[in-house]
Amino acid sequence: MITLDLILPDTRYPIHIGHGLLEQVDLLLPHLPIPKAAIVSNETVAPLYLHRLQQALGARGVACTSVILPDGERYKDWQTLNLIFDSLLAGNAERRTTLIALGGGVIGDMTGFAAACYQRGAPFVQIPTTLLAQVDSSVGGKTAINHPQGKNMIGAFYQPRAVIADMDLLETLPDRELSAGLAEVIKYGLLGDADFLAWLEQNMAALRQRDSAALQYAVRRSCEMKAAIVAEDEKENGVRALLNLGHTFGHAIEAGLGFGAWLHGEAVAAGMVLAAAASAELGWLGAADVERVRRLIAAAGLPVKAPAMPAEQWLKLMSHDKKVEAGTVRFVLLRSLGQAAIQAGLDTSLLERILLENS
Amino acid sequence: MITLDLILPDTRYPIHIGHGLLEQVDLLLPHLPIPKAAIVSNETVAPLYLHRLQQALGARGVACTSVILPDGERYKDWQTLNLIFDSLLAGNAERRTTLIALGGGVIGDMTGFAAACYQRGAPFVQIPTTLLAQVDSSVGGKTAINHPQGKNMIGAFYQPRAVIADMDLLETLPDRELSAGLAEVIKYGLLGDADFLAWLEQNMAALRQRDSAALQYAVRRSCEMKAAIVAEDEKENGVRALLNLGHTFGHAIEAGLGFGAWLHGEAVAAGMVLAAAASAELGWLGAADVERVRRLIAAAGLPVKAPAMPAEQWLKLMSHDKKVEAGTVRFVLLRSLGQAAIQAGLDTSLLERILLENS
CATH class of the missing domain: 1.20.1090.10 (Dehydroquinate synthase-like - alpha domain)
Structure with missing residues (x-):
């Protein structure tokens, strides 16, 4: 594993790149202010990796909820974003509950934007599962949803607490x-x-x-x-x-x-x-x-x-x-x-x- | 008129309090990075004050669009927020177009949140028209919309460039x-x-x-x-x-x-x-x-x-x-x-x- 550090005026965070990182929750735990997490994934990625992540976190005493969104860019909209908020409130997520994006660029962008807005700002972590998300969208804190008239028109600059790029997850990528x-x-x-x-x-x-x-x-x-x-x-x-x-x-x-x-x-x-x-x-x-x-x-x-x-x-x-x-x-x-x-x-x-x- | 200064780590802004300020656009102009503004108001306030503000800005070369929302706390939701985004895009609002909240707490909270999110952050100014907004909600940068399960659950900390509290506007307040x-x-x-x-x-x-x-x-x-x-x-x-x-x-x-x-x-x-x-x-x-x-x-x-x-x-x-x-x-x-x-x-x-x- 190699680790890069992204250093910003108000924060800094690690980008871990390597194999077998999904279940190495020691990488994740330091970034959870309280032992509560809400995992956001989609219907393609969740069957492959959600259970493994939940198990690994659960074994370390982290209470996890999850929400599984439909897969695809056309769902990167208000309506789908609201499914995240509904799930957070149903699970009594607090302001310091950490949102975890487990998916590609769409999941990362929406989870990050949801974290930016939920109770005016909750922590979040990126676990990118596509090459595009690993090389680009999971890093740098651009979060957004689309508007019918323009891509990423509604969003926030909001940095994750960590990016964990597990190369093994690319094995299932089409x-x-x-x-x-x-x-x-x-x-x-x-x-x-x-x-x-x-x-x-x-x-x-x-x-x-x-x-x-x-x-x-x-x-x-x-x-x-x-x-x-x-x-x-x-x-x-x-x-x-x-x-x-x-x-x-x-x-x-x-x-x-x-x-x-x-x-x-x-x-x-x-x-x-x-x-x-x-x-x-x-x-x-x-x-x-x-x-x-x-x-x-x-x-x-x-x-x-x-x-x-x-x-x-x-x-x-x-x-x-x-x-x-x-x-x-x-x-x-x-x-x-x-x-x-x-x-x-x-x-x-x-x-x-x-x-x-x-x- | 008296002016208070709110000084924050990353920004500072004036709170002007006095009479006859609505049309004193000299208070507003220094806060517009480009001569384009989008005024957000509601169907109660707009008939009283929107035209005066638009005229005053237009006379100084500011191109204004406006969007008039339904009035009331029950409209402080995604659907109404989207009316702001639709209007901004229809009017080709840019990242540096200034949003102006002309209304009470609901308009201020929604305009501020729309500004926080539009193209990941546009400037905005508060012109509060209710006592509640003048004494409290227009100052301090808390913006939000409601979720059916909780007040102000979805929002951002996002500071205005200025707050202009014209006491004369309270004359029409019920x-x-x-x-x-x-x-x-x-x-x-x-x-x-x-x-x-x-x-x-x-x-x-x-x-x-x-x-x-x-x-x-x-x-x-x-x-x-x-x-x-x-x-x-x-x-x-x-x-x-x-x-x-x-x-x-x-x-x-x-x-x-x-x-x-x-x-x-x-x-x-x-x-x-x-x-x-x-x-x-x-x-x-x-x-x-x-x-x-x-x-x-x-x-x-x-x-x-x-x-x-x-x-x-x-x-x-x-x-x-x-x-x-x-x-x-x-x-x-x-x-x-x-x-x-x-x-x-x-x-x-x-x-x-x-x-x-x-x-």
Whole structure:
């Protein structure tokens, strides 16, 4: 096991990465202010892992309740969030009862947001069960639900007390979900580490075959980069926005098709190709660079073309992006492969051209 | 006009108290990071004051949208909160668009919570239009909505950028709402200032007749006390809990009868009588003290008796109080008139006795 520390102005917490961590509740116990926990999971993950976690906690005297939500991005809404609150109140959860997110990005985002709001703030811990959650969404304290008109529109910056990434849990992950997680891994190479990008090109086959050492390195490197960026800019006043590479386009795809039609990672993958294409239009990347991005994304089993949507719909959806300032969408593009930068505003004609060519 | 400053570790903000402030948008403009605002009001307040505020802001180049919610505590829920989000998205509100709460405690709590959550945090300003909101709920950053099983169960600590208490707005306040606000004023005397309590006893008639100087002094003294307590303990780890005098009982009344049957201030009034009676049972207050509390609350036009509810229902409702620790309800009681203190746990028989005698 390796442990990274995310150090923030008001708090710090460990990110544990390794094997067999689910039942090592010694990692969890120091983060429970009282021996009461409420586990939030979904109907796919719960049958696999909930009982093991409950048993392990119960054996150490922790009183656990659990709530099992429907699985999928389309349930990341108020209605499903309320199921968490109903369950917390039915179980007499207190302000210091710890919420435990046992699931992927949707469960992590909703559990974190529920913890941020329950009695104005309860502790919570992330136990991510998907690659996407392990490399990205479980770290950094962004929590949210979707609004029909925009992804993650309603949420909070609210940090977990710990992140426990048990690599063994990835054994049950479907291939499509594995690929979706690789999109966020590729993102880290593209936005800030050309060496890691080259490593990914060399090791993509091993990653897709679930080579244990390769996966653990990918999780570790992604978490290191995320922790460093979040430590510098917790509330996204600057550099943290770079983590949104591919996400302005990706969120528009997710909202435009209806949440859940494409996985988040798939939408981000196509979004990163669009970002690369836009960067080439600005003269920041060459055609060969864009081709390299496309090849890596395809090698990860991810879409390189966005779904067809009218240009008007793209523009309207992107106008709700959280990075909009003074009516202008701020895009995360690539100065070079391994170096992202913000570009405020893109010509509508440029946007229409790259959308046409890449969807 | 007088201005108090609330100084917190991460922020500070002014509380302006005076006459004719609604249209003095110079008080507001420094707190708008961009010239865009979204005003949240209700169907009672909007016809009286919304147009004036919009005009004043528009004349200074601020683009305003507005959303008008139904009026009343029973609408302080997810569904109504979503009307705010729908309106923000329809109006292309950005992360730095300022939400303005123009209304009483319900509007302030919901607008603040919406601001806390919209795009993970937008700025907001409080323009309280009721006495209760001016003396208590608009100051200190507690925001929330209700859950059917508990008052203010879902919310955030999220501070406004400014509070603008225009005493002139109280002219249109119904008498019942004025009395409800006086409950929170009395609370400040009881919990921490025996001299203010004596002043209230002498000036209650003037307050109910809306004597301008008396009202302004009551607002000022209440805000001073609240600001001092919140400055010391923003997140309620200690002394801030004392502001909940009467509220554990009061919240149970509100949830038990259904939100809105009693006004919040009415429930708190009856709750303070119960707290005084419990304090007497512990030997902290004498019978004459309890009588003094009852007399002052009655003089304010407020109920001194709680509604009849089965003891079991009281206990269940109070078990969801946010001050519960390790299964024990922590009550705010009175060591003496003018000095509140926390008491963890009260005998069920004691509770049943005081509930029987005071309902």
